[in-house]
Amino acid sequence: MDKQHGYAGKILRVNLSTGDVGTVSTGNYFDRFLGGRGIALKIYWDVVIPQIDAFDPENCLIFMTGPLCGVPGFAGSRWQVCGKSPILNQFSYANLGGAWGARLKSAGYDGLVLNGKADSLVYLSINNETVELKDASHLKGKGAIETREILKDELGDSFCVVATGAAGENMVNYATLLADSDSSGSSGFGALMGAKNLKAITVSGKGKVEVADKKAAKLMRQKVRELKYEPFIWPTTLPQERMEKDICFGCINGCMRVKYHPENRRSGKYCCQSAGYYEVRAQRYYGKVTDVPFQATKLCDDYGIDTRAVETLMMWLSRCYKAHILSEDETGLPLSKLGSLEFIQTLLHTIAFREGFGDILAEGTLQAANIVGKNADRYITDYMIKTGEDSPYGSRMHITTGLLYATEPRMPIQQLHEVGLPVLLWALRIGGNSDTLLKNNYMTSEVIRAISKKFWGDEIAADFSTFEGKALSAVKIQDRQYAKESLILCDFSWPITHSPITDDHVGDPALESQVCSAVTGMDMDKTDLDKFGQRIFNLQRAVLAREGRTGRASDTIEEFNFTIPLKAEFGNPDCIVPGRNGEVFSRKGMVLDRQKFEKIKDEYYAIRGWDVSTGLQTKTKLEELGLDDIAETLQHEDLLV
Ligand code: SF4
Structure with missing residues (x-):
């Protein structure tokens, strides 16, 4: 090359x-x-x-x-x-x-x-x-x-x-x-x-990456640093004085990523979902703040076990134990001590080494429920998605995220954040916990509407009382995020949708393309970069189609979204969202309307240039994206309209 x-x-x-x-x-x-x-x-x-x-x-x-x-x-x-x-x-x-x-x-x-x-x-x-x-x-x-x-x-x-x-x-x-x-x-x-x-x-290795335009890169570095909001501290009950910032190579100004220093023990990371997965249970069990949640995170990291999978698994185990479907004798797990260090150590060890009941749990929560029988699967059908993950920033609350979940092979946290975090900031501001995640929280209804216009295609996407505008916003978010995942920019910094220093507090969706141009020398603007995202997303769709995930029938979300009323949302117990004209609207107690969801799938397919009735990709669209070779294979395998 x-x-x-x-x-x-x-x-x-x-x-x-x-x-x-x-x-x-x-x-x-x-x-x-x-x-x-x-x-x-x-x-x-x-x-x-x-x-x-x-x-x-x-x-x-x-x-x-x-x-x-x-x-x-x-x-x-x-x-x-x-x-x-x-x-x-x-x-x-x-x-x-x-x-x-x-x-x-x-x-x-x-x-x-x-x-x-x-x-x-x-x-x-x-x-x-x-x-x-x-x-x-x-x-x-x-x-x-x-x-x-x-x-x-x-x-x-x-x-x-x-x-x-x-x-x-x-x-x-x-x-x-x-x-x-x-x-x-x-x-x-x-x-x-x-x-x-x-x-x-x-x-x-000793090599260095060569930058095409050092001067432009320096200016972009400065611009990004100025625009970016100050990182927040992960809201944990563990003592802040034991936390130390732990910044990845080449970051802008860090984020909530910290290292925790427990007394007389080895330190390690403590942030985000992996930090929270055992915190509430441990505090309930011990009745006070301990460093057990930190030890639980470290155990998962060391054994090599996904904290999200364990979180959903523990919920199921706890419910089955209470319903007398599983016992301590049968499982060899101290189920009555959920929240203790003993419980999490035993659970993770038996899974990691596939010992006894751990061998069943190692297959995943849904598989374990099927093996156990006794209708044990009914204890996971209201919160877990196909991949065994939970469903943050859920569809009943944000609507747009329903399309993101439906078209992805896993829980797409980066995409969910783009909608969910501004809404959370807005709700915290309304709820009086204004500065928890953003200093001088400026996320008003006006700001979120302006973000929506600039980043999600239309102001209406920030009205979460309606399905209007959600298909377009899902497409915009995915295209941006697929470009981001290819550059690869960190989700805790990008996109810069809002900023403390701009007049309207709205960020700039063109920054990523400008950074890419400065570093690579490629002539690229926002439209070009979005097209990369669109092409890559279409390639992923084609990959999944060849593996049996074809079109509308596979673009599904879990049944609980349509049948079980929303009870609460992380950091937002009243489930409030900006509604029409930015007024406060609560989605608490609501389910997703199935017909309307299918309708926005139609809209989504149309915007994507796919076949509306089947959700299959089209030769025309793939060729327009420069994916002629992909189209040829899909056509040969009868996976196009
Ligand atoms: S913002 Fe991203 S790159 Fe920077 S420290 Fe946090 S996780 Fe690492």
Whole structure:
């Protein structure tokens, strides 16, 4: 490839069965798919046979960075892991922070594609051009954190490490992988590492990313820093004096990401959902603030278990215990001690090592409920989605998010945040907890309407009493987010939808394209970048169609959205949203209207240029997006209208 600024220029490929190592040029991909999710999807399309099982050695594990990775000051050094997830046996993705992605780029690679399966447990060592598979028998059964520490001791601190714990080795369906700064990735990719006999990937490199226009990049860095609001502190009951900011490589000004220092114990990350998943239960159990929630997070990270999956699992276990469907004797779990350290230790250990009842739980909550029988599945049907995750920023509350959930292979947190966070800020302001998440909270109805006009296509999208404008806003959000996931910009900083310093407090949707232009030298404006997003989203739709997720019949959300009235929303117990003209409207007690939801699906398909009655993609639209090759395959497989 001709050297393109922002890219290392090649993608590393390693066959774990044969040990063969090679590279492909990033130039084969970036002009159509940019980086990150986009390039990962195209590689997946090219090499993963749609019918294979996630644990088949020929399934690929794809690690991708984007063109901004390694360039400081933009929060653009996130990295993606993609592949066929064992959870639904279909394509999925995870997004991680820390520094591993930037280090891979320094080693000279924009990405890494793994296929095959090693004969015995190995780790992959990448040190610039030297790429080797090494024996990892001494790491067998070790936690991901411990593995990272051992490998850093052996190799030196210049190496970044991504590893999986015992849950990954034992192919627990929702096993995670964990990198430096305890950055973790879900979608069951830890289990894929286990299936490939791969314990860890270490990477070290000395290269630097070349920026096309250093002056423009400097100005953009300054502009972004000025516009961005001050990061908030994660609202936790754990003592703030034990928290220390833990910022990923190349960030703008950090976020709620912190490291917690417990008394006399090893520190670790504590923020966001993974921090909250055991906090309420632990406080209820102990009747006071303890560092048990922190230990619970750390245990999940070390075993390699997804905290979201555990959160939904615990809810089900607790309900089944109360309904006398499951007992302590039968499960070997101290179910009466839910909230205690003993409970979470026992639960995670039995799952990670697939011991006793843990072997059933390792398959996932829904699968476990089906195995248990006794109608145990009725205790998950009001909160859990197909992937075993919960459903934050739900559809009954935000409407738009129904379309986002319906068209994604997993809970799409980045997309949900774009709608859910401004609404939450608005509700906190109304509710008198104004500054909890935003200093001098300025998120009035006027501001949210102005955001809606600029970012979501029309002011009406910010009226959450109606279905009007929601289809267009879903499309706008997805296109922006798919470009973002390909650059890859961090969700805790981007998009900058609002700002403390602009007159109307509205941010700027063109910033991402300007940053991309400055770094890569590509001539790109917002429309061009949105088109990348649209193309990449369409490619993902095509990938999923080949795996059996075809059109309208697959674009569904869980039944509880239509049947069970909304009780409360995170941080917003009265479920208030901006209504017509910004007046306060409560969605408490409401369900989603099924007919209206199908109607906005029609609208959504029409805006997307897909067939309205079936939701299938069209040749015309795919060709318009430069996806002629994809259209040809889909047509051949009878997956177009
Ligand atoms: S905003 Fe937070 S999560 Fe994102 S790159 Fe910065 S420190 Fe990491």
